[in-house]
Amino acid sequence: MIKFTLIIWICSFLGQNSCMNPLQYPVLFDSWYECARTAHQESRKILASMGYKKVNESKIAMKYTCQEIETT
Numbered sequence: 001m002i003k004f005t006l007i008i009w010i011c012s013f014l015g016q017n018s019c020m021n022p023l024q025y026p027v028l029f030d031s032w033y034e035c036a037r038t039a040h041q042e043s044r045k046i047l048a049s050m051g052y053k054k055v056n057e058s059k060i061a062m063k064y065t066c067q068e069i070e071t072t
Contacts (some may be wrong), residue, residue: 010060
């Protein structure tokens with residue numbers, strides 16, 4: 001059975017793009033759709049927790065991927 005795992009990177013797009021170590025979401029998803037939707041929801045939460053000033057000053061944004069994994 002195929003499942004999807006969500007991995008999110010918090011990145012700064014100042015000058016040379018740099019990202020923090022990836023965060024792996026602790027839930028497996030049944031579809032790409034569910035994973036991608038959660039990526040956007042979690043990204044909004046992360047940005048909100050960092051705050052307006054820090055996000056603007058460091059040009060913070062998220063990158064994500066939903067990787068297929070085989071489960072038994």
